[in-house]
Amino acid sequence: MLEEDIASTNVGLDLLGQARLWLAYAGEIDGRSEDRLAYFRESGDFRNLLLVEQPNGNYADTIARQYLFDQWHVLVLAELATSKDSRIAAIAAKALTEVRYHVERSSRWVIRLGDGTDLSHGRMQAATDALWMYTGEMHIADASERPLIEAGIAADVEALRVPWLADVRSVFAEATLTVPADSWMQGANGRGGKQGVHTEHLSHLLAEMQVLPRTYPDARW
Amino acid sequence: MNLRNAGDDVARAVWTALGAIADPEIPVVSIVELGIVRDVRCGDDECVVTLTPTYSGCPAMRVIESDVQSALALVTNRPLRIVTALTPPWTSDAIAPEARRKLAAAGIAPPGEVSRIVFQREAVRCPNCGSMRTEEIARFGSTACKAQYRCRDCLEPFDYFKPH
Numbered sequence: 001m002l003e004e005d006i007a008s009t010n011v012g013l014d015l016l017g018q019a020r021l022w023l024a025y026a027g028e029i030d031g032r033s034e035d036r037l038a039y040f041r042e043s044g045d046f047r048n049l050l051l052v053e054q055p056n057g058n059y060a061d062t063i064a065r066q067y068l069f070d071q072w073h074v075l076v077l078a079e080l081a082t083s084k085d086s087r088i089a090a091i092a093a094k095a096l097t098e099v100r101y102h103v104e105r106s107s108r109w110v111i112r113l114g115d116g117t118d119l120s121h122g123r124m125q126a127a128t129d130a131l132w133m134y135t136g137e138m139h140i141a142d143a144s145e146r147p148l149i150e151a152g153i154a155a156d157v158e159a160l161r162v163p164w165l166a167d168v169r170s171v172f173a174e175a176t177l178t179v180p181a182d183s184w185m186q187g188a189n190g191r192g193g194k195q196g197v198h199t200e201h202l203s204h205l206l207a208e209m210q211v212l213p214r215t216y217p218d219a220r221w
Numbered sequence: 222m223n224l225r226n227a228g229d230d231v232a233r234a235v236w237t238a239l240g241a242i243a244d245p246e247i248p249v250v251s252i253v254e255l256g257i258v259r260d261v262r263c264g265d266d267e268c269v270v271t272l273t274p275t276y277s278g279c280p281a282m283r284v285i286e287s288d289v290q291s292a293l294a295l296v297t298n299r300p301l302r303i304v305t306a307l308t309p310p311w312t313s314d315a316i317a318p319e320a321r322r323k324l325a326a327a328g329i330a331p332p333g334e335v336s337r338i339v340f341q342r343e344a345v346r347c348p349n350c351g352s353m354r355t356e357e358i359a360r361f362g363s364t365a366c367k368a369q370y371r372c373r374d375c376l377e378p379f380d381y382f383k384p385h
């Protein structure tokens with residue numbers, strides 16, 4: 001378990017590093033610093049997928065969340081690596097080398113737990129079933145994304161649904177897991193993470209992340 | 222890849238000084254040997270050193286930048302500017318052959334060639350006894366760039382510098 005603790009931390013570190021690169025670029029356009037964007041926005045100003053703000057739960061919950069995201073992340077970055085915006089392409093190409101490792105690790109865990117004991121299989125299936133409703137949003141382009149997709153700058157996330165599902169099906173088959181049926185998807189009504197409408201979990205995460213710079217606005221690190 | 226410019230004496234002195242800076246997480250190799258230093262350009266009014274991160278969240282980058290600042294202050298009084306380049310992304314193929322030998326000597330199995338290895342189970346030689354009968358314990362090790370392995374012959378655990 002120590003090894004997995006380290007692995008989760010390292011994946012987190014990669015994602016933090018990537019987030020810094022994205023926020024620094026966004027900040028250059030928007031006029032706010034990377035720290036300003038991370039620490040001084042309210043939850044309604046964040047545009048992340050609802051999936052990634054879901055709680056850690058048990059280890060199957062953590063792995064299900066990670067895998068469903070990683071499998072999407074790797075496809076999106078591969079698209080962004082050919083973006084017409086050279087800065088986006090550079091960040092994506094860098095991040096892709098890291099995220100290939102993430103999906104390799106999380107997919108192996110899905111298989112290990114799914115095709116494991118009755119207990120681990122049951123938890124892995126339950127975790128997947130519970131998180132499935134957050135996966136629809138990953139493949140719906142927001143109104144603000146469409147012009148960017150047409151200009152060849154952003155990834156066409158709707159076109160990624162088919163390859164994503166194919167990858168998920170193949171991992172789940174090896175893991176002896178059932179791919180949940182598509183039913184109600186959170187965010188499908190245009191009120192999800194991409195519009196700043198979040199689950200309550202994001203506020204808890206932000207409180208922990210933002211408390212220090214908000215309490216000591218002049219802190220330097 | 223040789224990105225060194227045929228430059229003036231200052232640039233040469235800068236390269237030498239950079240070659241003496243140990244990587245903070247793997248001190249047996251220098252930042253030049255790891256391929257973190259991409260370029261040095263010294264003009265009359267400043268020296269520009271281009272660095273590239275091994276991993277985008279590499280916590281050692283700040284330390285490396287400050288090490289570069291202090292090392293270069295000793296060889297030139299021109300103002301120093303550090304530029305970070307992401308393209309092309311760093312891969313472990315940028316690690317110099319000499320550094321691979323140093324890694325192995327320090328008990329860290331050096332990475333194989335990225336193009337041949339990504340997504341395949343790679344055979345990793347035990348840096349302790351040379352056996353190829355090794356197995357992965359965990360995908361990530363003590364730092365982001367390493368995985369944990371174990372030798373099935375001498376039974377020693379060791380770090381493997383991941384090809385990436």
Ligand SMILES: [Zn+2]
Nearest residue numbers: 347350372375
């Ligand atoms: Zn051995």
